Amino acid sequence: MALTERMAFIKEIEKIRGSTVITFLTSVRQNVPGIISDDAVRVFFDHLQLLPSRPVKKLDIFLCSNGGSGTVPWRLVSLFREFAQSFCVLIPYRAYSAASLLALGADEIVMHPFAELGPIDPTVSNEFNPVEQGTGRRLGISVEDVTAYINFIKSTVGIRHEDELIKAVEILASKVHPLALGNVERFIAQSRMIAKKILSTHMGESDGHTISEIIENMASKLYFHGHPINRLEAKKDLRLKVTLDASPELETVIWNLYKDYEIEFDNLSAFNPAGDLAVLAHQQGAPGEVRKEYELTHAVIESNKLSSKHTTKRWFTMLHNPQVLQPQIREDIVSQGWIHSGVP
Numbered sequence: 001m002a003l004t005e006r007m008a009f010i011k012e013i014e015k016i017r018g019s020t021v022i023t024f025l026t027s028v029r030q031n032v033p034g035i036i037s038d039d040a041v042r043v044f045f046d047h048l049q050l051l052p053s054r055p056v057k058k059l060d061i062f063l064c065s066n067g068g069s070g071t072v073p074w075r076l077v078s079l080f081r082e083f084a085q086s087f088c089v090l091i092p093y094r095a096y097s098a099a100s101l102l103a104l105g106a107d108e109i110v111m112h113p114f115a116e117l118g119p120i121d122p123t124v125s126n127e128f129n130p131v132e133q134g135t136g137r138r139l140g141i142s143v144e145d146v147t148a149y150i151n152f153i154k155s156t157v158g159i160r161h162e163d164e165l166i167k168a169v170e171i172l173a174s175k176v177h178p179l180a181l182g183n184v185e186r187f188i189a190q191s192r193m194i195a196k197k198i199l200s201t202h203m204g205e206s207d208g209h210t211i212s213e214i215i216e217n218m219a220s221k222l223y224f225h226g227h228p229i230n231r232l233e234a235k236k237d238l239r240l241k242v243t244l245d246a247s248p249e250l251e252t253v254i255w256n257l258y259k260d261y262e263i264e265f266d267n268l269s270a271f272n273p274a275g276d277l278a279v280l281a282h283q284q285g286a287p288g289e290v291r292k293e294y295e296l297t298h299a300v301i302e303s304n305k306l307s308s309k310h311t312t313k314r315w316f317t318m319l320h321n322p323q324v325l326q327p328q329i330r331e332d333i334v335s336q337g338w339i340h341s342g343v344p
Helices: 003-017 039-049 072-083 098-104 143-156 162-175 178-200 205-221 231-237 248-265 273-284
Strands: 020-026 056-064 084-091 108-111 290-302 306-319 328-342
Touching: 003 020, 003 056, 003 248, 003 290, 020 039, 020 248, 039 072, 039 290, 039 306, 039 328, 056 072, 056 098, 056 248, 072 084, 072 098, 072 178, 084 098, 098 178, 098 205, 108 231, 178 205, 248 290, 273 290, 273 306, 273 328
Parallel strands: 020 056, 056 084, 084 108
Antiparallel strands: 020 290, 290 306, 306 328
16 A cells, blocks of 8 residues: 555544554564664654644554664653653554563553564674574574573572582583673663663652562563563553553554555565575576565654655675585665655
8 A cells, every 4th residue: 555545544543542643663574674773763853853742742653563772762762752741652563572662661552452562581692692503693692591591500400509500600601602691681781771761751659569570570571582462461460551442443443554564564475585586597597697676674654744764775696606506695785774755
C-alpha cells in the first residue's frame, strides 16, 4: 500500500485515541537487519518539531522492533516527555529488547492480541568477544548467560568450594576474554540503571519496590532472551501498565496499519540474494558475472506530516572462479541513509 493509505490508518488511530501518533518500526525481515540506533533520535526530533503545540496532550508511539542499542530508549523517553503530557506505546507485533525497554517508559502500553514484549537483558559485543570459527564473526555475549553459568556451577552442579569455583571461572576466562567479561558486568549495571530511570519517569518513590520487581523480572527471571511476553503475562505477572480492554475497532486499525508496514518491509519474505543470483545464473546459461541490485528498508519513522525511511541500495554480484568450487558473492553498498518526504 502507499503512504496515503498508512496516513489514513494513523489518522483513524488518532481519532479513536484522541492522540498524536508517530510510528517507529525497524525491519524484522529475515536476513535484513534493522535495529534501534542512535540516529533515530535525531529523526524523531524532526517529527516532534512539527507538532502543532508543545506539549501535546497524548503522544502515541506505534512500535515494532527486534531491539538495538540499550541507551536509545532513555534518550527517546526523555525526548517524548519534553513534547507530551502523556506518552503511550501501541504494539502490533514485536517489541523486543531495547524496544521493550522503550515501552517501559510509557504511561500506557496498548498491546494487540498478537503483540509480544521481550526480556531487557542486553547482548554485549566488543573487540574482546569470542570469534566464530570459520566466519571470523564476533559472537555476542548475553549478560545473563554469564551469570547463568556461575549459577549452574553453584546450584545445579553443587560446587561450593572456593578452589573449585575459581577453577570454573578460570575455564570461562580461557574461552572468553576477561575484558569481555568485565564489559558484561558494566552492561548489566547500565541496563538496570536505564530501566530504573525510564520507569521512574511515570512511577514515584512509593513505587520503588514495584520498579525493582519489574527490572528483576524482565532482566533476569525470564531466563531466556528470546522469551515472548504476551499481554496477559505483561499485565498480570510483570505488572506493567498494559491495557487489556482496547476496543475491537482500535485493535483492527492497529493490525491493518502493521500489515501495511509488513508489505513495506517485505517482512514475510526471507532475503536471499544468493538464491536470486543462482536463478539468474541458471537463466543466463553460461558462467560469468551475475549482478542484482536491491533497495532494502531498515527503519521507518512516520507522522501525519513527515515520512522518514532508512534504506540501503546494494549490489550483490556472483563471481565465478574456475579455481574455486563454490561461486563467491560480493556485496557492495551503493548508498545508505535516511530519506525524508512530506506527507501529501
